[in-house]
Amino acid sequence: MSFVNFKKREVQFKIVYYGPGLCGKTTNLQVIHRLINPEARGDLTSIATAGERTLFFDFMPLVAQAIEGYQTRFQLYTVPGQVMYNLTRRLVLRGVDGVVFVADSQWSKMQENVESFANLEENLQLQGETLQTLPHVLQYNKRDLPDVAPVHYMEFMLNHGAVRQSSFPAVATTGEGVFEALNMVARQVLHKFMIVHSRKEEGVRELALV
Amino acid sequence: MAQVLQEKDSVRLRKVLLQLLARSESDDCLLCDSGGHMLALEGASRHDPFLISALGAGVFGASRELARMLGENEFSAVLHQGERKSIFLRAVDADTLLVMIFSQSANVGLVKLYSTPAVEDLRQILADIKQGPPVGDTEDSRPFVLSTETQLFSLRKE
Ligand SMILES: Nc1nc2c(ncn2[C@@H]2O[C@H](COP(=O)(O)OP(=O)(O)OP(=O)(O)O)[C@@H](O)[C@H]2O)c(=O)[nH]1
Ligand SMILES: [Mg+2]
Numbered sequence: 001m002s003f004v005n006f007k008k009r010e011v012q013f014k015i016v017y018y019g020p021g022l023c024g025k026t027t028n029l030q031v032i033h034r035l036i037n038p039e040a041r042g043d044l045t046s047i048a049t050a051g052e053r054t055l056f057f058d059f060m061p062l063v064a065q066a067i068e069g070y071q072t073r074f075q076l077y078t079v080p081g082q083v084m085y086n087l088t089r090r091l092v093l094r095g096v097d098g099v100v101f102v103a104d105s106q107w108s109k110m111q112e113n114v115e116s117f118a119n120l121e122e123n124l125q126l127q128g129e130t131l132q133t134l135p136h137v138l139q140y141n142k143r144d145l146p147d148v149a150p151v152h153y154m155e156f157m158l159n160h161g162a163v164r165q166s167s168f169p170a171v172a173t174t175g176e177g178v179f180e181a182l183n184m185v186a187r188q189v190l191h192k193f194m195i196v197h198s199r200k201e202e203g204v205r206e207l208a209l210v
Numbered sequence: 211m212a213q214v215l216q217e218k219d220s221v222r223l224r225k226v227l228l229q230l231l232a233r234s235e236s237d238d239c240l241l242c243d244s245g246g247h248m249l250a251l252e253g254a255s256r257h258d259p260f261l262i263s264a265l266g267a268g269v270f271g272a273s274r275e276l277a278r279m280l281g282e283n284e285f286s287a288v289l290h291q292g293e294r295k296s297i298f299l300r301a302v303d304a305d306t307l308l309v310m311i312f313s314q315s316a317n318v319g320l321v322k323l324y325s326t327p328a329v330e331d332l333r334q335i336l337a338d339i340k341q342g343p344p345v346g347d348t349e350d351s352r353p354f355v356l357s358t359e360t361q362l363f364s365l366r367k368e
Pocket of ligand 2: 054
C-alpha cells in the first residue's frame with residue numbers, strides 16, 4: 001500500500017519484480033542502478049547466496065518528481081525466484097503497489113513462467129490482493145538468446161486475461177525493455193493512487209481496511 | 211491501499227520517539243510498517259532509514275515465521291547485538307515495527323525497558339490514525355497533482 005507523509009511531503013510506493021528463478025529480476029535492478037541518472041537512485045542492496053541467487057530480496061530506492069510538491073519514492077524489490085523460497089516471496093510482497101512480472105523467454109522455461117505467474121496470483125490473494133486490481137506489467141526477458149518463444153506465444157501463455165496488460169520484450173543485461181517496463185508500472189501505480197485520493201468515498205473504505 | 215500520516219500524527223509520533231531516544235540513549239528510533247515503508251524517524255546517525263526499514267521489516271517478518279513454526283504466537287522483539295552497535299526490533303501492532311539502533315555505551319536493559327511504554331503510546335497513536343478522518347477530509351488535503359513528466363525515470367546523460 002502506498003504511504004503518504006504530509007509533514008515530510010513524501011509519498012512512498014513499493015514495486016516488486018516477480019518471476020521464476022534466473023529469469024533476470026536481479027539483473028533488472030542492476031541495470032537500472034547502472035544506467036539511471038545517479039541522483040534518482042540510492043544504493044542497491046542484495047541479500048543473496050554465494051552463487052548470486054537471491055536469498056531474501058534485492059532493494060533499491062528511486063526518487064522521482066511524479067507528484068507536484070511531493071518527493072515520490074519508488075522502492076524497488078525483487079523476490080527470490082527459486083520455488084522453495086515461497087514464504088520469503090510472501091514477505092516481500094507485503095504492501096505491494098505494483099508488480100513487474102519478468103518471464104524468461106526461452107522455450108525450456110515456459111512451464112516455470114506459468115507456474116510462477118500462478119504463484120504470484122496465489123500469494124497476492126493471501127494478502128487480499130488480486131492482479132485484477134493491482135497495477136502490473138509483463139516483461140519478456142532474454143530476447144537475445146537463440147531458443148526463445150515468439151512474443152505472441154508468450155502473450156497467449158501469460159497475458160490472456162480480459163484486460164490485456166502492457167508487455168515488453170527485453171534484454172535485461174543491456175537495459176533493453178527495462179526502463180519501458182519500469183516507467184509503465186510506475187505510471188499505473190500513480191494513476192491508481194490518484195483515483196484512490198480523489199474519490200473520497202473510496203478513500204474512506206480503503207483506509208478502513210488498512 | 212493508501213495509508214496516510216497527517217501532519218499532526220507526525221508530531222505525535224515524533225514526541226514519543228524523541229522521548230524514547232533520550233531516555234534509552236539510543237542513536238536512532240524508527241517506525242516502519244511490515245511492507246518496509248518508513249513512517250517516522252528520529253536520531254542522528256547517517257544510516258539510510260529507508261534501507262533500515264526494508265531490512266528491518268524483512269528480518270522481523272522472517273522471525274515471525276520462525277515463531278509460528280515453533281508454535282509461538284510471535285517473538286514480540288528481536289535483538290541483534292554487535293561489538294559496537296546493536297539493533298532492537300519490537301512489534302508495535304500487527305502491521306508496525308519499532309526499530310532502535312544503539313551503541314555500546316547505551317544499556318540494553320534500558321532500551322528494552324523504555325521501549326515498553328513507548329510502544330503503548332505508539333500503538334494508541336496508530337489506532338487513532340486508523341480511526342481518523344478520511345482521506346481528503348483534513349486540513350492537509352490539498353489535492354494531489356501528477357507532474358506532466360511522462361518519463362519518470364530516464365537514462366543518465368553521458
Ligand atoms: N542472455 C541473457 N542473460 C540474461 C538476461 N537477463 C539476465 N540474464 C542472466 O541470467 C542469469 C540470472 O539472472 P538474475 O538476474 O540473477 O536472475 P533472478 O531472476 O534474480 O534469479 P533468482 O534470484 O534466483 O530468482 C544471470 O547470469 C544474468 O546475467 C538477458 O536478457 N539475456
Ligand atoms: Mg535474483
